Amino acid sequence: VRHMLGVIQYCITAFKWEPDRLSWVGETLHPIQETITLPRFKWSDECQRSVELLSDNVLNQPLKLRSPSTLLTKDSCFAIKHDASDYNYGYALMVCEEPDARNVTLDKLRDPAVSQLLDVRSKIIKSDQLSWPTWEKEFMAKVAAAIRYGPLILTALMSLALQMSTTPEELQAKVIFLGDSTTADAKFTALFVPEDIQFLTAKHTRFMSWLSKITLWENIPHVLAHCPGQLNSLAHVLSHVAKQLQQIKDERDAHKKPSHAYPITVHSYYGTRGARKIDAPPECPLRLPTW
Numbered sequence: 001v002r003h004m005l006g007v008i009q010y011c012i013t014a015f016k017w018e019p020d021r022l023s024w025v026g027e028t029l030h031p032i033q034e035t036i037t038l039p040r041f042k043w044s045d046e047c048q049r050s051v052e053l054l055s056d057n058v059l060n061q062p063l064k065l066r067s068p069s070t071l072l073t074k075d076s077c078f079a080i081k082h083d084a085s086d087y088n089y090g091y092a093l094m095v096c097e098e099p100d101a102r103n104v105t106l107d108k109l110r111d112p113a114v115s116q117l118l119d120v121r122s123k124i125i126k127s128d129q130l131s132w133p134t135w136e137k138e139f140m141a142k143v144a145a146a147i148r149y150g151p152l153i154l155t156a157l158m159s160l161a162l163q164m165s166t167t168p169e170e171l172q173a174k175v176i177f178l179g180d181s182t183t184a185d186a187k188f189t190a191l192f193v194p195e196d197i198q199f200l201t202a203k204h205t206r207f208m209s210w211l212s213k214i215t216l217w218e219n220i221p222h223v224l225a226h227c228p229g230q231l232n233s234l235a236h237v238l239s240h241v242a243k244q245l246q247q248i249k250d251e252r253d254a255h256k257k258p259s260h261a262y263p264i265t266v267h268s269y270y271g272t273r274g275a276r277k278i279d280a281p282p283e284c285p286l287r288l289p290t291w
Contacts, residue, residue, distance in 0.1 A: 006233025072156035083235035089141035090238020138181035
């Protein structure tokens with residue numbers, strides 16, 4: 001339930017809210033927040049009504065659209081949250097009204113007045129990757145996020161640098177990676193291309209391949225920060241949802257029932273397809289928010 005609350009608080013930042021509606025969100029979540037503070041947890045009818053009411057409102061709420069050229073200013077920065085589980089990994093991109101990424105906090109990222117969720121991704125780990133150690137899966141999630149968001153972030157940085165008559169490298173930290181693996185952070189920081197390569201193991205080859213795909217990050221001022229797993233709600237859920245959706249599909253296929261996919265990716269910048277409400281057919285019990 002705590003993870004669910006965290007996900008809701010992050011996801012509502014992707015939508016356009018009138019000032020009075022933001023207070024309504026807090027009031028709607030109040031029964032659930034009260035429940036987790038009780039000595040013994042109990043999911044009440046009031047909690048269920050709160051979730052249904054919030055879901056119905058979010059599904060019909062317009063997204064906050066942003067242009068890549070105005071995503072980043074001298075008073076804002078990017079935050080990338082990522083996580084991995086045994087079978088999935090996930091990551092998300094947010095923009096925060098904070099000039100220096102080193103000063104970004106979880107409270108700021110959950111505040112719709114200060115931050116905005118731009119994109120989320122959830123991927124199933126391939127069968128030959130299941131035996132990798134946890135830190136390596138976490139590392140893969142970080143690299144996947146760096147590859148996906150790198151071009152967009154570099155474009156925004158170059159636009160800002162041009163306005164400020166400087167270079168992207170000379171700007172203060174404008175991107176923060178938030179993950180719960182200190183080992184993955186250390187490995188990411190230590191990546192380099194060796195001068196003399198004679199023999200490479202399979203793992204070395206894999207890391208060299210990753211390194212070749214994230215070289216543009218040498219020009220992007222960024223920092224890494226540890227986010228404890230219990231507080232990494234959004235990325236934690238993203239690192240589990242892909243496998244759960246696949247299991248639902250397999251169960252429906254086994255009973256020869258039609259499967260329906262629902263978008264969970266939020267695109268809040270121009271040039272991409274925005275998430276929108278899709279009504280579930282009568283025979284399909286699965287109806288997920290388009291977050």
